[in-house]
Amino acid sequence: MDKVCYSVGGRTILTDFDLLLEQGVNRTILGVSGSGKTTILRLILGLLNPDSGSVTINGLTITGLKEASYRQQRKKIAIVFQGGALFDSMTVGENVGYRLFEEGRLKDREIEEIVREKLRFVGVEPALDLYPSELSGGMKKRVAIARALAADPDYIFFDEPTTGLDPIGVYNICSLMQRLQAEGKTTLMVTHDLATAFATSQKFTFVHQSRLLFDGNEAEMRACAIPEVREFLSPTDQSLFV
Ligand SMILES: Nc1ncnc2c1ncn2[C@@H]1O[C@H](COP(=O)(O)OP(=O)(O)OP(=O)(O)O)[C@@H](O)[C@H]1O
Numbered sequence: 001m002d003k004v005c006y007s008v009g010g011r012t013i014l015t016d017f018d019l020l021l022e023q024g025v026n027r028t029i030l031g032v033s034g035s036g037k038t039t040i041l042r043l044i045l046g047l048l049n050p051d052s053g054s055v056t057i058n059g060l061t062i063t064g065l066k067e068a069s070y071r072q073q074r075k076k077i078a079i080v081f082q083g084g085a086l087f088d089s090m091t092v093g094e095n096v097g098y099r100l101f102e103e104g105r106l107k108d109r110e111i112e113e114i115v116r117e118k119l120r121f122v123g124v125e126p127a128l129d130l131y132p133s134e135l136s137g138g139m140k141k142r143v144a145i146a147r148a149l150a151a152d153p154d155y156i157f158f159d160e161p162t163t164g165l166d167p168i169g170v171y172n173i174c175s176l177m178q179r180l181q182a183e184g185k186t187t188l189m190v191t192h193d194l195a196t197a198f199a200t201s202q203k204f205t206f207v208h209q210s211r212l213l214f215d216g217n218e219a220e221m222r223a224c225a226i227p228e229v230r231e232f233l234s235p236t237d238q239s240l241f242v
């Protein structure tokens, strides 16, 4: 992302926002609620268009292009949406295989094999024929991850993957992300969960009041003198955000 500005309904969400995603460098975007983190992911995916500035995926600047002309590029990225966003009327298996069925490139049997493999990877294969309403929150998140994996992306975006999970659920998501990274996937996560951020990422981007306030590694972040960053890492009674 290069100098991206984005506003909606006359409200500025992002100003001159730069973000570089490199393959193999796992990154977390941090910032208070409403600071524009989900918007950043949607802009990178081309689901939203910047007012100015540009978004480039693997050397191809997608800003201003029609979706069809960057579809190949776009396929390298999958997203696990905040809340999972599973289709309630479909089974777990149908949810995970959805994109592959849509593409119509593979035989049903081949798709089922991929679906099972991805569900096994996230540890919920027995849920194959269940509906989302029959799953716990943690299982839903894992199914959403399996769905993202079905298209075999290089980059996986996670929007608050651990929110609302118990400590074991958080641990599961964390170790899943680490396993994906070990397999060569690059992750970009949005979270408020600092423990998960530090356990899974090498780079941290802090967004505040529509601007990029900090970008660097864990040591740099912990040593960072910017008051908003310090306050985010260890909130005090004088919290700037209250
Ligand atoms: N379609 C829209 N219309 C109006 N305002 C919007 C729209 N989408 C997002 N916003 C506003 O943009 C700001 C950034 O939203 P965004 O969802 O990116 O925040 P976030 O950092 O992901 O927050 P959270 O941590 O709560 O998920 C919010 O203040 C939100 O109210």
Ligand SMILES: [Mg+2]
Pocket (backbone or CB within 6 Å): 037, 038, 039, 082, 159
């Ligand atoms: Mg969000």
